[in-house]
Amino acid sequence: MRISEIFQSVQGEGFLTGTPSIFIRTSGCNLRCWYCDTRYASWEPEGDSLSVEEILRQIEDFRIEHVVVTGGEPMIFEALTDLCRELKRRGKHITIETAGTLDRNASCDLWSISPKLSNSNPEGYASETWVRKHEALRYAPQVVESLMAKGEYQLKFVVGSILDAEEVLEYLAHLRGYDRHRVMLMPRATQTDQLDIQLSWLADWCKSHDLRLCDRQHIRWFGNRRGT
Template sequence: MAEDTWLRIQERFVSVQGEGALVGVPSSFIRVSGCNLRCAWCDTPRTSWAPEGEAVELDALVRWCAAGPRHVVLTGGEPMLFAASAALSQRLRAAGHHLTIETAGTRRCPGIAADLMSISPKLGHSTPWDRARAQAKLALAERHERDRLDLAVLRELTAGFAWQLKFVVRCADAASVRADLDEIEDLLAALEIPAKHRDRVLLMPEGVDAADLEAGYRVAAPLIVERGLRLGLRLHIQLYGNRPGT
């Protein structure tokens, strides 16, 4: 198969959007396998730390989406790594779908099309120093730290698409939240995000179950209000737990 006619898919399913500005909207999810980053808290290791999946023709993906909701989410892993993501994005939008692309914002993908570019820049706490040392894979952590932010790509994406920024924030205590908020503010300043668009910046507590999230919301919410940013829900975890296909 030609490389631009298929994608390696880890899973596909229909659910409600759990994160971002479209939370609660019924959507078809296509999860591409393969990622250039290795986040310490990655919630989809089957697309990064231990990638798995099968090659699926774009024709089959388009037909599958046609049988589901209007909204489609192309996620990963990192879909921007693959030229076929651009071809799929164009075909889905031509078929009348509203398409969200979930990306870390570190790679360009020429020809990519999207109604919403959902960008999740990785903060410093995402670098897996401890995990990589334990697995004798220090080079992975070093590569992640080097590649986790690309200001040029982030500027291009926020200039060229309707966008939202989503950040995973540590919420063990107020000090952790403030440290992450300071790092986010530095990035927003570097990207020259205007004050009128701060409501597009969503902060989501790190957590693997509903109890973690509830505790995180309580710690983070007042501090996020102080900054004029936006608390981001993780509805899928609250509804289904941290499990595949949701």
């Protein structure tokens, strides 16, 4: 698996916000979201190829139960299944963060699925080849349904406008078997002032539509920087 970074921090999003966690960030992605805030793990992937054993050695000194496997897109790696199996053998709680475009039989405790809306289209930022590939792959409700059926999950939608939020409702209308209380809307922002502007309308929108609001607390705690 190509690994961009391994670090200890505090989960800033979703159900486990505030939980001390080890983050294993894989490098490489099958999408090209224009707003991606970890381009070093997606658009311009960095890092070394590590075996499962090498990854485990790097985290063995962290006395933390929770492990978050994120990216990039960790589901592109076949070795993810072996990594999760070995982490479970060591008693770890595992979250896999994914865009929900690829299915894989990996064992984890929480699927953190972030389906990409039309607002992620990289037109004007990426080549036409990547624009077409992104649009062909990003919408995969059947994959999301399969992941939800595997166990505990949360659905996190990145939104930057009311139109984006309304698109979430359209997405959910075509998604079978989801639990409304596991659906979260998260502001598209990488700075505290941007978060506050987005939350000024998003909080009321979520309240009126009975959907969860998801902040990005790590931005508030640490700023938008690597290793956090």
